[in-house]
Amino acid sequence: MIVEAMKGYRAADLPKDAVAGLVIAALSIPIAMGYAEVVGLPAIYGLWASIVAPLAFGLLTGTRRVVFGMDSAAAAMTASMLAAAGIVGQDTIVAAMPLLTLLTALFLLLLGWAGAGRLIRRMPLPVMHGFIFGIAITVVIGQIPLLLGTTADTSGTIVSKVAAIVSCLPGASWACAVVSALCIAGMYLLKRFFPKVPSAIVVLVAAALLCNGLAAAGLPIVFLPQVSGTLPHIATVLPEGLDIVALLLAAFAIAVVVSLESLLCVEAFSAGDAPAPSPDGEMRTFGLANAFVGLIGCPPCSASMSRTAAGIASGSLSQMASVFSALIVAVVAFAAGSFMGFLPRCALSAIVVVALLDIVDFGKITTYAFKTRREFMVFAASAALVVLLGAVAGILGGFILALALRAGREKIDTSGPELLGAVPYKPDDLPAKKDIEVGYALGTVKLSGDLSFMNIAKAQEEIEAAAAGNEALILKLSKLDTIDTTAADKLDETLDSLMARGVHVKLVRPIKETSDHYTRYELRRLMQDFKFYPSVRTAMHSLAEEYAAGMEPQRPDTWLADAPAPRRLRKVKAEISIIDGDRPVVAIAGLRNHAGDVVDSDGAPFLEDIRGKLSFLQSRRAFQFAADYLEGAARGRADENGHFFSKLLLWDEVTGEVVLDYRGGAMRICRDEAVAVALMEPIDRTIREFALAQ
Numbered sequence: 001m002i003v004e005a006m007k008g009y010r011a012a013d014l015p016k017d018a019v020a021g022l023v024i025a026a027l028s029i030p031i032a033m034g035y036a037e038v039v040g041l042p043a044i045y046g047l048w049a050s051i052v053a054p055l056a057f058g059l060l061t062g063t064r065r066v067v068f069g070m071d072s073a074a075a076a077m078t079a080s081m082l083a084a085a086g087i088v089g090q091d092t093i094v095a096a097m098p099l100l101t102l103l104t105a106l107f108l109l110l111l112g113w114a115g116a117g118r119l120i121r122r123m124p125l126p127v128m129h130g131f132i133f134g135i136a137i138t139v140v141i142g143q144i145p146l147l148l149g150t151t152a153d154t155s156g157t158i159v160s161k162v163a164a165i166v167s168c169l170p171g172a173s174w175a176c177a178v179v180s181a182l183c184i185a186g187m188y189l190l191k192r193f194f195p196k197v198p199s200a201i202v203v204l205v206a207a208a209l210l211c212n213g214l215a216a217a218g219l220p221i222v223f224l225p226q227v228s229g230t231l232p233h234i235a236t237v238l239p240e241g242l243d244i245v246a247l248l249l250a251a252f253a254i255a256v257v258v259s260l261e262s263l264l265c266v267e268a269f270s271a272g273d274a275p276a277p278s279p280d281g282e283m284r285t286f287g288l289a290n291a292f293v294g295l296i297g298c299p300p301c302s303a304s305m306s307r308t309a310a311g312i313a314s315g316s317l318s319q320m321a322s323v324f325s326a327l328i329v330a331v332v333a334f335a336a337g338s339f340m341g342f343l344p345r346c347a348l349s350a351i352v353v354v355a356l357l358d359i360v361d362f363g364k365i366t367t368y369a370f371k372t373r374r375e376f377m378v379f380a381a382s383a384a385l386v387v388l389l390g391a392v393a394g395i396l397g398g399f400i401l402a403l404a405l406r407a408g409r410e411k412i413d414t415s416g417p418e419l420l421g422a423v424p425y426k427p428d429d430l431p432a433k434k435d436i437e438v439g440y441a442l443g444t445v446k447l448s449g450d451l452s453f454m455n456i457a458k459a460q461e462e463i464e465a466a467a468a469g470n471e472a473l474i475l476k477l478s479k480l481d482t483i484d485t486t487a488a489d490k491l492d493e494t495l496d497s498l499m500a501r502g503v504h505v506k507l508v509r510p511i512k513e514t515s516d517h518y519t520r521y522e523l524r525r526l527m528q529d530f531k532f533y534p535s536v537r538t539a540m541h542s543l544a545e546e547y548a549a550g551m552e553p554q555r556p557d558t559w560l561a562d563a564p565a566p567r568r569l570r571k572v573k574a575e576i577s578i579i580d581g582d583r584p585v586v587a588i589a590g591l592r593n594h595a596g597d598v599v600d601s602d603g604a605p606f607l608e609d610i611r612g613k614l615s616f617l618q619s620r621r622a623f624q625f626a627a628d629y630l631e632g633a634a635r636g637r638a639d640e641n642g643h644f645f646s647k648l649l650l651w652d653e654v655t656g657e658v659v660l661d662y663r664g665g666a667m668r669i670c671r672d673e674a675v676a677v678a679l680m681e682p683i684d685r686t687i688r689e690f691a692l693a694q
Contacts, residue, residue: 013317020316021324024067024307025050026198028325029332033224033343034352035075037146038139039299040082040093043224043340043348046070047333049298055326057289058319062277063270065316067307067325068262068289072359074302076135077257077391079142081250084390085243094297095239096247101294103251104258108287111259117279120259121267124453125486126368126375127398128260129361130382134394136356137387141165146349149176149222158387175219176346183207183350196313200351207347224348226341234297253392254300255287262286262303267493269308306358368485375485378402406452406484436540439547440472440504444536448479453486460494472504474539480509499553504546506539 028050036046050069057068078100082088087096111117141161145152145168152168183203190199215221263279270277290300311321368376382398389397443466447459467473475495483491495505533539 014320016315016317017320018324020311020314020321022328023198023314024311024316024321024325025328025332026201027307027310028069028329030200030204030348030351031355032070032329034348034355035070035072036299037224037345037348038075038143038352039078039097040088040090041097041299042090042094043343044333045097045298047329048296049293049301050329051326051333052296052298053289053293053301054322056292057285058322058326060285060288061319062281062285063266064318065308065312065321066266066269067304067311067322068286069301069304069307070299071261071302071304071307072355073132073135073261074254074258074300076139076356077254078250078299080135080138080391081253085246085250087239087242087247092239096242097299098234098294098297099238100247100251100254101290101298101300103248104254104300105287105290105294107252107255108258108290109284111255112280112283112285112287115280117259117263117281117283118457120256120283121263121279121457122453123260123395123399124378124402124484125364125489126378127382127395127402128264129364129368130379130398131257131386131391131394133360133365133379134383134386135391136360137383139356140353143349143353146222147177147180147346147353149173149220149346173220173222175214175221176344179207179211179214179221179344180346180350182210183347184354187351187354200355204343204347204351207344207350208342211344211347212342222345224340224343224345234295249392253395256395257391258286258290258300258302259283261305265303265305265308269312306355372485374405378405402453406454436537436544438472438540438543440543441470442472442474442540442543443467443470444474444476446476446479449481451480451483451487451491453484456487456490459487460490463491463494463498467498467503470503472506472543473498474506474508474536474543476536477507477509502553504543504553506533506542508533508536508539 029047032046032050033043034046036043036049039045053069054067057066061068082093082096082100087093111120138158141158144165148169150168150171150173152164186203186206187199190197190202211221211223215223263282266277266279266282286302293299293301365376365379368379378398378401381401382394384394385397386394445463445466447462451459463473463475495507498505533542
């Protein structure tokens with residue numbers, strides 16, 4: 001409840017919340033009107049949803065700064081499910097919407113009371129990304145006729161949608177098409193160069209001025225219809241022939257999507273809130289807020305990642321920011337009758353298209369495609385099923401495939417301890433380290449076995465519980481066998497949140513063999529974000545040093561600030577210092593697609609040193625290729641096949657050994673030529689085959 005969330009609130013905090021509320025309102029007004037159009041309702045319904053939803057949610061929630069209202073995934077899902085249920089045409093949608101939203105609210109309440117909040121949090125991220133991508137593609141296709149200033153029946157299958165778009169092209173307005181393109185380009189330029197400016201409202205105002213001028217010149221421009229009143233029309237009679245079963249299915253599917261999107265937002269932006277919001281309790285809050293929204297005939301709403309982030313960046317401290325936002329939108333809504341007819345429909349569609357494309361995580365999709373094939377299969381299946389068969393099929397199909405792939409995950413049989421290039425050893429146990437005075441109040445957590453989308457929520461709770469009331473946390477991962485991308489992402493988010501709250505986080509895991517290549521990649525991603533220590537003792541020594549120096553928790557890239565900084569080090573994506581007693585090992589990761597020389601800790605390039613250690617290769621041509629290949633990887637260049645020679649490079653300052661991990665094999669460049677040849681066999685074979693083919 002807001003009473004608990006507002007504890008400690010001061011009158012001096014009101015100005016900050018007022019400014020944040022203004023920013024949230026500026027973002028909400030054009031987006032909400034556009035989403036109402038996507039659903040099939042008049043734009044005024046979006047404004048009223050942006051008044052009632054944040055007010056109701058703000059009074060009921062236990063979160064401090066999460067913003068609730070019309071958002072992309074919920075609006076897209078509603079539009080998709082309405083079309084699947086055969087509910088088309090604005091009058092029919094207006095008549096059916098109150099019941100649909102109230103049923104969605106009922107399902108949210110039932111899911112919350114049934115304790116489904118914790119279950120829904122287990123949805124694999126590739127399924128979520130696939131669902132969002134599929135929904136975005138579906139809705140963007142439906143917006144194409146509006147971008148072109150024409151209309152078409154974009155309900156039905158993807159084939160019928162494309163056919164309808166092709167058939168409407170002769171009636172397209174080139175003026176609307178140009179305005180749409182300018183709006184899309186303008187939004188991206190504003191986001192790129194003026195990220196703090198509310199690009200949507202700036203573009204909408206500019207487009208309105210331009211389009212009214214074009215219309216006065218006689219060019220065909222389609223505007224929103226004038227509204228006869230400022231209050232939404234609430235239907236009291238259901239449309240004839242309404243399929244109640246289809247409506248129930250649609251409401252349940254929308255409730256699941258609202259839960260997923262909203263819980264992700266709550267989880268991301270409520271870390272550290274005291275008391276911590278309950279997933280099940282927040283689901284009931286989502287339901288109650290949507291019940292109020294349904295009473296005024298507006299579509300289902302959800303928590304908004306983008307507006308929550310914008311509010312926090314603008315100084316939001318509490319739900320008072322949402323209250324101020326609702327009041328500002330209310331003023332605009334009551335004046336809507338005087339300006340609604342001057343807004344070009346193509347501009348609203350352009351804003352919706354940009355908003356939908358923004359929620360698609362293309363970086364993550366690229367990672368799935370090139371790094372984790374199983375995750376990409378789940379993503380692609382979910383997206384394809386959403387586009388072809390609908391949202392429910394996409395979510396269920398993707399989840400089932402994720403479970404099947406998790407059960408059938410192949411293990412690799414390591415031939416020796418050289419995978420990742422270091423001999424593993426058993427880390428010391430914490431109880432034996434009582435002689436080390438850390439200085440901080442210390443908590444420890446041990447994660448072992450398999451960590452996946454099925455159990456990461458429980459692991460997060462254990463980590464939060466161990467960190468509660470402590471100033472430092474040691475997370476022991478030595479016994480962790482497998483980890484998937486959902487678990488790695490959420491673990492990263494949890495540890496990031498702890499560090500932002502001032503907790504010193506240390507991860508313990510020696511460089512050692514893993515159960516599969518997939519786990520190795522995910523662990524390597526974590527290595528780019530956090531320092532890994534080979535033993536609890538070394539982690540505790542590091543904490544003691546930080547305590548003595550009065551250091552704040554820092555990310556790995558800032559940890560080396562006091563070390564001699566090479567001139568080009570900033571071009572390397574990440575540098576991780578792994579401390580093993582008195583033998584420091586420097587790891588430079590993330591060379592793929594990043595320029596910059598490989599450097600040692602003193603800042604001196606040692607590519608030439610590596611070239612010398614490659615001289616044992618029997619073929620001079622092979623040696624030259626190997627050296628060029630390595631240098632190309634360091635400078636961000638690929639070979640003819642698009643492969644990089646090195647993804648992870650380790651160098652032991654004491655022994656002078658360099659370790660390069662390349663896909664399935666590990667390669668250690670040693671001073672001992674015989675040992676080097678034996679360890680380099682997988683890479684050596686590739687180099688020789690390439691040389692012979694030249």
